[in-house]
Amino acid sequence: MKVYKNYFLDLDGVVYRGNDLLPGARAFIDWVESSGRQYLYLSNNSMSTPAEVAERLKRLGMPAPLERVITAGSAAARYLGHTYPGARTYVLGLPPLAKMVAEAGLCVLSDAEGPQAEVVLVGLDRSLTYARLSVAVQAVLNGAAFVTVNRDPLLPVEGKLEPGAGAVVAAVQASTGIAPYMVGKPEPGIIQEALAMIGAKPEETAMIGDGLTLDIPAGHRAGTATILLLSGITSKEEVAGAAIQPDAIYPDIAALLADARSQAE
Numbered sequence: 001m002k003v004y005k006n007y008f009l010d011l012d013g014v015v016y017r018g019n020d021l022l023p024g025a026r027a028f029i030d031w032v033e034s035s036g037r038q039y040l041y042l043s044n045n046s047m048s049t050p051a052e053v054a055e056r057l058k059r060l061g062m063p064a065p066l067e068r069v070i071t072a073g074s075a076a077a078r079y080l081g082h083t084y085p086g087a088r089t090y091v092l093g094l095p096p097l098a099k100m101v102a103e104a105g106l107c108v109l110s111d112a113e114g115p116q117a118e119v120v121l122v123g124l125d126r127s128l129t130y131a132r133l134s135v136a137v138q139a140v141l142n143g144a145a146f147v148t149v150n151r152d153p154l155l156p157v158e159g160k161l162e163p164g165a166g167a168v169v170a171a172v173q174a175s176t177g178i179a180p181y182m183v184g185k186p187e188p189g190i191i192q193e194a195l196a197m198i199g200a201k202p203e204e205t206a207m208i209g210d211g212l213t214l215d216i217p218a219g220h221r222a223g224t225a226t227i228l229l230l231s232g233i234t235s236k237e238e239v240a241g242a243a244i245q246p247d248a249i250y251p252d253i254a255a256l257l258a259d260a261r262s263q264a265e
Contacts, residue, residue, distance in 0.1 A: 001248045001256075003263045004225060006038045006205040008194055011053070013210030013232015014253060015041070021060045022231055024254025029063050031257060035264060039068060040194050042207075044184045044214065046073040046123035046149035046165050049096045067197075072149045072184030073097045073123060075193040077104040079183050080119060084145065090114040092136045092168060093123030097149070115139050122172060122180065123149040124165040133168075137175040146172065150184030185214040188222035195222070208256070210234055212242045220244055229253060 009015055015025045032039045041064065043053055050069040057064035073096065080089065081104035089106045090113075091098040101121060102108045109117050114135035122136065140146045152164035173179055183189035195202060202223035209215020210232025219226035228246035230236055231253065239249060250256040 001227070001259055001263060002225070003260055004037070004204055004206040006040075006195075006198065006200040007032055008040050008042050008191065008205065008207045008219075008224070010207075010209035010211065010215050010232075011041055011043050011057075014208055014229055015057070015062065016060055017232065019060075021062065022253060024252060024257050026062055028253050028257045028260075031261060033063070038198050038200065040198065041069045042185075042190060042194060043069070043071045044150050044152065044190070045071045046076075046097055046184070047094055048073075049100060050074050052096070070190065070194050070197060072190050074100050075190040076121060076123070076147060076149045076183040077101045077106075078193045078196075079189060080121065080147065081105050084119050087118040087145075088113070088116065089119040089121060090117035090136060090139050090144070091121050091123070092128070092132060092172070093121065093125050093149070093165075094127075097121070097123045111135050115142060117142075117144045119145045119147060120172070121147050121149070122165065122169050124155065125168050128168060133171055133175075136172050140172060140176045140178055146176070146178050146180040148180040148182050148184075151182055152184075185209075185211075186217035186221070188218055191218055191222035191224060195224075206247075208253070212238060212244070212246075216242075216246050217244050227256060229256065 054064040054069045077100035090109045115138040117139040120139045148169045151166035153166040154161045155164040206225040207219030208227045216226045226246040228249045
């Protein structure tokens with residue numbers, strides 16, 4: 001495997017599994033830092049802020065400067081900030097998402113102002129009501145740009161599955177007949193924003209993930225190398241039949257580190 005200048009790491013199944021840090025994760029980041037390379041943690045999460053993700057990583061014993069974390073929510077806010085600077089935006093999502101959008105310089109509208117929005121951003125919304133859904137639908141029908149953080153249909157929560165952001169997106173799309181622009185994986189938007197954050201080139205960057213349907217397609221579409229770890233949701237048997245193949249496969253991040261060290265010597 002080629003050694004890269006930049007590494008983007010998915011979290012669950014790569015760095016940790018549930019509340020357990022995976023073997024080799026801390027050592028991999030230590031190697032990246034000591035060898036003068038760059039890294040970012042990439043999460044498809046639309047609920048948590050980068051600060052909340054960084055705090056969780058620190059509790060697990062990982063180096064996690066805030067500037068090394070990007071979530072699908074923060075990537076969506078960054079995308080809106082440079083694509084629709086200062087736009088009047090209606091957020092169908094949780095308060096942290098609205099806060100990130102405001103911090104990106106956009107004008108976040110109330111429910112009463114929502115139908116006049118220039119942009120509608122949809123994420124996971126546990127306070128969703130028919131009235132708020134109607135505001136988003138009306139804004140999109142009025143010509144607002146329709147953007148979503150991700151389209152995850154289900155969200156694992158404490159041993160059960162709850163509707164994810166994709167369920168909210170599907171409702172808006174069904175009502176308007178308009179498909180959204182998606183920032184999160186498997187689309188390349190989050191990786192493109194990550195590249196811009198650190199001034200990295202796609203050909204010098206590797207996306208490390210455990211998901212054949214999210215991480216690997218996102219990396220391919222963004223033009224980065226892709227590394228699949230079998231320490232999460234994907235089995236070796238599933239790889240053979242996948243339409244999009246990773247550039248390299250390892251059992252876990254410890255095995256990746258061992259190979260990277262040998263290649264760099």
